[in-house]
Amino acid sequence: MKRNKGKVNVSEKDFVFEFKAGLQQCVLKVPLQFPVQENLNDLHGRFILLHKIPCFVENDLKTCLSNFIERETNQDYDRVAEQALQSLMNSEVDISELTNAWAKTYSETTLEHSHPEEPSWDEDFADVYHELIHSPASDTLLNLEHNYFVSISELISERDMEIKKLQERQAAAMDTVMQELGKTFSDQDVNAVASQHFDAQQVLESKWATELKHVTGIQKQEYQEWVIKLHQDLKNPNNSTINEEIKVQTNQLTESPESGSCLFEEQRQLEESFTIHLDFSTVSMECTDFHFPRLEEQLDIVQQVVLYARAQQCSKLREQPELSRTSGAEDKNKNVDKKNGNILPGEFYITRHSNLSEVHVVFHLCVDDNVRSGNITARDPAIMGLRNILKVCCTHDITTITIPLLLVHDMSEEMTIPWCLKRAELVFKCVKGFMMEMASWDGGISRTVQFIVPQSISEEMFYQLSNMLPQIFRVSSTLTLTSKR
Template identity: 65%
Template sequence: MKKNRERFCHKEREFVYKFKVGTECLELRVPLKFPVQENASHLHGRLMLLHSLPCFIENDLKEALSQFIEEESLRDYDRDAEASLEAVKSGEIDLHQLANTWAKAYAESTLEHARPEEPSWDEDFADVYHDLIHSPASETLLNLEHNYFVSISELIGERDVELKKLRERQGIEMEKVMQELGKSLTDQDVNSLAAQHFESQQDLENKWSNELKQSTAIQKQEYQEWVIKLHQDLKNPNNSSLSEEIKVQPNQFRESVEAVGRIYEEQRKLEESFTIHLGAQLKTMHNLRLLRADMLDFCKHKRNHRSGVKLHRLQTALSLYSTSLCGLVLLVDNRINSYSGIKRGEFYITRHSNLSEIHVAFHLCVDDNVKSGNITARDPAIMGLRNILKVCCTHDITTISIPLLLVHDMSEEMTIPWCLRRAELVFKCVKDLPSFINTHSDIQALNPYRWTHWQKRIVKLSRNLNYAGILSSKRCPESEPAT
């Protein structure tokens, strides 16, 4: 059968097309190898361009070419089928082998015979974690995460102290060398010492980086194994040691909080909230919050002596594997394109499971142009923010925190009119987000924390802008302020 198929598949035929130009009769002859691999429309276009054919025969030529290819292909298929049947009748092909081949091909190509996909390990762990975090063992999970956090924080603190001591020692050495420059030492000696200092810093940073990677890898493996084991023990009602295992962790947590104390000082936030209802029959509620806060406050763990990180982490952990994720937009320097190729207005995404209040971080690449007052809705930064919001709509991110002024720090050129124009531009950019999300959504617009006293007047003047009206669509104008 293979010989017959090869004989028919590689046969060359000539396509003949006759047409008339004025009183002159012309004929186009094109050799074609069957089966024709190229699309008939593409082949027709190549013929028109290659032979400079007149435009008035374009449609007729395309129809004739398609008909010729279809008819000749059908003839080849018929001949191939007849040759295969003759081979079966003559006994050249084993009927049982042919039947098994057909049965295998049918089973592999139909859904009812396909094997169900085996869940991956990540999916299994996600289900296990989701069950545990919604069980009485949730406090145990958070306490264990906290212990890991304290351990890594101590390592980072030791690294910073050691790097600081190294830089101070190198600074003293460099000062001594600079004092002897031109006397007993030359520029080459200074460059040599600077190279040694740089190499020493790189070695020390690499050492601590490897140690941190190793520690986090060990913690991740231990945590995953412990979660799986705890889930299996919960399924066993006869396990008497399980309740004591869950009760052990809180005492350790309280001791660690008292020993370590506060790492991050909580800053007082100024905020104002609005509630927007969209929809004529089936209403959905969307919240808009204006905050004065640091963007990184949503990533840091806030500790106190009573509840620690549990209250901040619990809500994030409960929605970790859910359809209500929390996102944050961080502005990054455009100099990142010097080694990654990312351009202004583009962004990259990082996923997190152990931050304070977010699951997803959108790193939006911007430059100093965002500080100017002449950016428009077509600016790459605004377009990048709009693309981020599209990703939120399609990936179950219902809470998004954005920098209202597209800056993390204030400067003198950012006047009150500048801030009002920028806020209105950003709000017009995000106004379509609630209408595309069928469930509730929370939009948090953050102002830089370090405002001067005169910049606080923006909060009062901002009432002139109907932010709730900007975010509401024309068909759903209902909105109300909330505290």
């Protein structure tokens, strides 16, 4: 019920409610002021409490009260409207003034007439950076970022060295004072020296903090201006110099300066693709031996399975702060202290990335030695963690996820052919069940699931695993349409 924003005419009306309590005919009569400002539920509860209304007529009372307020309010609106029309017909209102007021109110409350919002520099720069980092210019961006990092690292090392030297001098001076304590120096002298040392450290740290802030500010401004300039140059089709420079820099990264040979040996990629239907959902499945960069080697968790994912609209990820370093086990989120290692098998944490090609989100699923045994079941913490990861993908518009099929990234001696087949069958069947469950979470949105296997796996084993997928999932059949003519 909307409040009247114009001139309010307050009136009092009696609300009457009749009901039977046994053989007695009861009547509740309460005066109400219109327009009614109180919440209907609060008003109803107050009537029951103050007038001791029996519980068996509570619903009838609420219905009667709601109908009474609505009917009387509409009558008041109709009466006010009739008075306004009558005043207009009697020329008691300035029509020009009234139309100007209506036009002003309409233009202020209608979106198409409102002033456009000023573009946000941060949002524009984020879009430009995202476009460049997923282009051939990504290596150029990363090189510049690395140069900035080296420059800041040198400053930090210089700062730490200067602070260390100051602390060593102060420690030597304090030792001298403590040796003369009670002889030449008193307790007040020791406190004074300690206070001077503290002030000197504060001044030095403040000086370096200001220096680092100044340098990083200059770097940020230069970097943003350079990124915008590079984006504008790349948009210019006539500017071929920039494109050639990017190609040269990219080639220099992939070639050794000494021998001229490639740093990364090119290997033949094995890949199979399928499109399957799970009830009313469509999922594109791939089985491949391709690996993304090994981020897990840079992290301090002892054992983890890394799953790479990307969203349909990366801007949505920026709008969701809850999608960060969190863990999920049995659908319950917990904070994870990665530094102290307080994380259990089956839990996972999430990192977002803007400088990895085709990867926006990385799920780090923590596992134990049991993942390398051949006896894990569908209730294993690693499998349940995989389910929770897929659920996060559903709730955060993540449309593509890459899953290690064997839940390991490297082959070992115990991973025999029967071990691989058994593990692949378990993961395939569990993922199928999770995907069918996901259909009830997101309404059956089409998604892409990629399974990867270690590069050291044999070609024969790869095709055995890829042939297993269409046997467990239902593959879409091709339908050929022909004209009757």
